[in-house]
Amino acid sequence: MTEQDDQDGPGGPQRPPRVVQRRVRRTPNFLRFIITGAIIGFIVGALIASGGPDAQGYSDRTGVVLIGGIVAAFGALAGAVIGLLLERFLNRR
Structure with missing residues (x-):
């Protein structure tokens, strides 16, 4: 066995790892x-x-639950719109 065989390992010569570049799409958690x-x-x-x-x-x-629920619905809608705008901004390229 030669010195080169010991360095290559049992599977033969080792190849350098492949570098693959991929674009990462960043999306917020809606x-x-x-x-x-x-x-x-x-x-x-x-x-x-x-x-x-x-x-x-x-x-x-009752007033707190009713008014809180109505404003919570508008808050959820505003949160969804902010998430959509943030997604558009992050994925402009």
Whole structure:
């Protein structure tokens, strides 16, 4: 056995590793944007409802849940739009 055979290993001569360049497409996680927008929207809606005047026939909790839910829906929509805009911005090339 020669010295060259010992360096090549049992499978024969080793080739250098191939370098493959691929473009990585960066996309935001839309579900996280939507959930974050909904949570922030609910908090803002709850603060608005708790700070406003009381409506007749509704308890404080009902007002917080109703207004918080409505603003949470708009927050989720805003989070989705922000995610879409961010995706467009990141993948411009």
